[in-house]
Amino acid sequence: MEGSKKNLKKHHILIIGSGIIGKFNALELSEQGFQITIADPQKIKNSSSAALGLLVGHMYQKTKGRSWELRKTSNKLWPKWIKFLQQYNKNLNIEKPLIQLTTDQSKFEKLSKFISHHPTRDLRILGLDSTIIQNINKIFNMDNLRGIISYQDGRIDPISLLKTINIYLENKNINSINEKIIKIRKSNNQWISTCSNKLEIKSDVIILCNSLDAIKLIDLDSHDIKLKPVLGQAIELSIKEKEINLLSLPKHFSINGKNFLPKDKNKIIIGSSDEYEIEPRENIFEELTDFLENKPLWLNKNNITNKWFGIRSRPEGEPSPILKSLEKGLILCSGFYKNGILLAPACSNWISTEIKKHIL
Numbered sequence: 001m002e003g004s005k006k007n008l009k010k011h012h013i014l015i016i017g018s019g020i021i022g023k024f025n026a027l028e029l030s031e032q033g034f035q036i037t038i039a040d041p042q043k044i045k046n047s048s049s050a051a052l053g054l055l056v057g058h059m060y061q062k063t064k065g066r067s068w069e070l071r072k073t074s075n076k077l078w079p080k081w082i083k084f085l086q087q088y089n090k091n092l093n094i095e096k097p098l099i100q101l102t103t104d105q106s107k108f109e110k111l112s113k114f115i116s117h118h119p120t121r122d123l124r125i126l127g128l129d130s131t132i133i134q135n136i137n138k139i140f141n142m143d144n145l146r147g148i149i150s151y152q153d154g155r156i157d158p159i160s161l162l163k164t165i166n167i168y169l170e171n172k173n174i175n176s177i178n179e180k181i182i183k184i185r186k187s188n189n190q191w192i193s194t195c196s197n198k199l200e201i202k203s204d205v206i207i208l209c210n211s212l213d214a215i216k217l218i219d220l221d222s223h224d225i226k227l228k229p230v231l232g233q234a235i236e237l238s239i240k241e242k243e244i245n246l247l248s249l250p251k252h253f254s255i256n257g258k259n260f261l262p263k264d265k266n267k268i269i270i271g272s273s274d275e276y277e278i279e280p281r282e283n284i285f286e287e288l289t290d291f292l293e294n295k296p297l298w299l300n301k302n303n304i305t306n307k308w309f310g311i312r313s314r315p316e317g318e319p320s321p322i323l324k325s326l327e328k329g330l331i332l333c334s335g336f337y338k339n340g341i342l343l344a345p346a347c348s349n350w351i352s353t354e355i356k357k358h359i360l
Contacts, residue, residue: 014203017210028348053158077345081297099253101147145291226316234271236306
């Protein structure tokens with residue numbers, strides 16, 4: 001094993017993009033023994049840092065196809081990676097369970113049918129008599145919520161995850177360049193990447209994990225790759241009503257596709273929306289709370305204390321994400337518009353297998 005690692009260390013891999021996908025690839029490939037460089041001008045602030053970190057695997061309702069296969073792989077790999085990363089942050093964990101709710105009767109019936117067809121996934125129905133439902137109804141002034149709970153799905157704090165992987169990368173002395181790659185070219189079986197400051201980086205393989213910017217580095221005459229922006233927003237509300245205790249709510253749940261993360265007794269995060277824009281829409285509060293006919297007094301835009309957004313990429317004309325060898329030494333790993341954190345282990349696993357085809 002050590003001998004094979006020494007052989008792999010001869011090969012230099014440049015990863016362009018330092019979101020969760022880029023960092024997870026660096027983590028996996030470093031453990032394989034490769035020499036790694038990460039290049040990204042925004043290595044601190046990227047779309048991954050704006051993610052909510054919900055890991056929807058077992059309650060995912062498609063049961064076949066590529067997306068489901070990637071989820072199954074990630075479901076198996078996440079516990080192993082959590083155990084590994086706890087060497088660097090003992091508090092890193094996946095908070096379970098995950099709750100999916102709806103106000104739509106037909107959608108609830110569909111969820112119930114899904115559970116009955118998959119009895120081994122550790123899913124349960126939450127009806128009107130559920131204590132969880134009753135607590136949420138009371139806080140949100142509702143009476144028609146129902147849904148399901150998954151005891152195997154959950155949430156990982158994306159900021160904590162990114163910081164933990166950063167500790168690992170620093171501990172392993174992984175080279176990190178805070179510059180934008182503006183051009184790549186091949187020369188004598190090596191790749192030359194030119195940075196915005198004119199620095200040139202030589203590598204045996206390039207992995208493009210830089211979302212929308214990836215297509216700026218690809219020869220689009222040779223590769224029909226199309227990515228469009230998808231913007232997700234979140235807001236944070238701080239309330240003053242003493243009679244409201246947001247900690248009586250579950251740690252994380254969704255209602256009609258909107259995600260809720262109570263942070264403390266008086267603070268909650270609500271997100272996100274899918275907008276095919278590059279600038280956030282102004283009426284985000286209305287969109288995130290449109291499932292409520294009678295909003296409680298505490299849920300108003302005057303209580304917004306913070307808001308943020310992240311821009312991700314979605315493939316056009318092919319499934320998400322794109323995992324593809326474009327030519328020898330050039331791999332595209334992009335188009336994670338919703339499930340980047342969930343799928344990161346499966347995709348880095350695919351990369352670690354695929355990359356060996358490029359160096360033989």
